[in-house]
Amino acid sequence: MTTDPVLFNDWHPVAQSTRIVAGAITATDLLDTRIALWRDGAGNVHAWEDRCPHRGTRLSMGAVDNDTLRCAYHGWRFDGEGRCRHIPALPALEPDRLKARVGTFHALEKYGMVWVCIGSPSESGPPRFPEFADERLRKVWCGPYEVQGSGPRIVENFLDMAHFAFVHDGILGVPEQAAIADYTVETFDDADYGSGVWAKQCRAWQPQASKAATGGSDIDYTYRVVRPLTAILTKHPPGGIVEAIALLPQPLTETSTRVWIIMALDDFTSDDDALRAFQDTIFLQDLPILESQSPARLPLLPGAEVSVACDRMSLAYRGYLKRQNLRYGVLRDD
Ligand code: FES
Ligand SMILES: [Fe+2]
Numbered sequence: 001m002t003t004d005p006v007l008f009n010d011w012h013p014v015a016q017s018t019r020i021v022a023g024a025i026t027a028t029d030l031l032d033t034r035i036a037l038w039r040d041g042a043g044n045v046h047a048w049e050d051r052c053p054h055r056g057t058r059l060s061m062g063a064v065d066n067d068t069l070r071c072a073y074h075g076w077r078f079d080g081e082g083r084c085r086h087i088p089a090l091p092a093l094e095p096d097r098l099k100a101r102v103g104t105f106h107a108l109e110k111y112g113m114v115w116v117c118i119g120s121p122s123e124s125g126p127p128r129f130p131e132f133a134d135e136r137l138r139k140v141w142c143g144p145y146e147v148q149g150s151g152p153r154i155v156e157n158f159l160d161m162a163h164f165a166f167v168h169d170g171i172l173g174v175p176e177q178a179a180i181a182d183y184t185v186e187t188f189d190d191a192d193y194g195s196g197v198w199a200k201q202c203r204a205w206q207p208q209a210s211k212a213a214t215g216g217s218d219i220d221y222t223y224r225v226v227r228p229l230t231a232i233l234t235k236h237p238p239g240g241i242v243e244a245i246a247l248l249p250q251p252l253t254e255t256s257t258r259v260w261i262i263m264a265l266d267d268f269t270s271d272d273d274a275l276r277a278f279q280d281t282i283f284l285q286d287l288p289i290l291e292s293q294s295p296a297r298l299p300l301l302p303g304a305e306v307s308v309a310c311d312r313m314s315l316a317y318r319g320y321l322k323r324q325n326l327r328y329g330v331l332r333d334d
Pocket of ligand 1: 052053054055056057071072073075076
């Protein structure tokens with residue numbers, strides 16, 4: 001189990017809400033911890049340690065039975081609080097004399113996702129994503145994408161514009177226009193997004209900036225890092241509604257990550273599959289790059305990699321992770 005207090009006490013996305021249905025158990029992983037997700041008859045989501053206290057079997061192999069969870073091995077039954085209430089091999093035992101208890105974690109639902117905190121959650125809850133509440137925007141859930149790479153490498157790639165012309169040639173950039181115009185990087189602290197670092201006035205010429213684009217356009221972007229593993233990109237079309245894409249990595253281990261993306265778009269003509277397919281194309285172009293990066297953990301060591309002026313958002317992100325004292329998925333010398 002991770003000892004990183006930052007991620008341990010933070011909320012992480014682990015599933016799309018619609019996929020966690022009453023009566024079924026879903027196994028997932030978070031920060032090297034096996035988790036069993038299930039929904040009771042009242043609609044509440046539970047996130048438990050996926051390990052039976054009797055003999056360590058994965059509880060997700062068992063079944064939901066009348067708002068209790070039954071282990072597949074010896075049939076012990078656990079109530080909604082994780083307390084053992086019945087042992088079939090000793091049916092006469094009074095439930096109150098049963099001491100076994102499953103480890104339980106904090107779980108809630110927001111933005112159509114299940115979020116889990118395996119430590120002590122802060123008051124602030126999951127990351128802020130104000131565009132999600134904008135009813136003028138259509139919400140589309142993409143992924144999840146499985147990456148053999150660390151969460152911080154994935155976030156840094158999301159903030160990186162200089163790769164568009166090469167990795168996303170013909171879609172988000174073209175090699176003939178690879179130059180990155182000046183942009184501004186600052187820290188922020190506001191009521192809408194909380195605090196973090198942001199890059200604003202990012203401009204890029206993109207042949208196909210989105211599924212709805214009918215030709216090339218000059219795009220005005222803002223990137224915000226709102227948590228160590230959460231970044232939000234907003235696009236500012238002249239005279240149009242601000243659209244957003246939230247990158248929500250679920251750290252499975254230090255070097256393997258499941259990536260969820262939620263888009264809030266001003267596009268009500270394309271169908272969901274087409275919008276997701278566009279994002280799939282982009283992400284699958286990034287995937288081999290991400291999985292090739294060495295070391296897999298993002299180096300926060302001075303001089304570990306060569307950076308240039310247009311990498312200043314990446315450097316601001318690395319500085320933010322250092323200040324947040326992040327230890328999981330990064331390399332550092334302190
Ligand atoms: S291991 Fe779960 S009931 Fe025995
Ligand atoms: Fe990319």
